[in-house]
Amino acid sequence: MKEIERVNVEKRLSDMAIFNGVAYLAGQVPNDSSLDIQGQTGQVLQTIDRLLETAGTDKSRILMAQIFLANMKEFDGMNKAWDAWVA
Secondary structure, eight states, rough: OOOEEEEEEEESEEEEOOOOOOOEEEEOOOOTTOOOOOHHHHHHHOOOOOOOOOTTOOGGGOOOOOOOOOOGGGGGHHHHHHHHOOO
């Protein structure tokens, strides 16, 4: 059986798991919740960039993304950061 590689392992979770050439990320949150949604999203996307680099890949190879917002009124601000990131 192939090994699972875990990155930044803590007591209950890790930031990323890599298995069979696929990197799995979940639960990324901003470090500074005082920022507006665009700033918070930017922080999360920077973290994702670093994790993907650790896995030897980048955002151009993302298969799926799922984003949870506490307030759907923040969708436009989040989307601005997302659109700039994927451009």
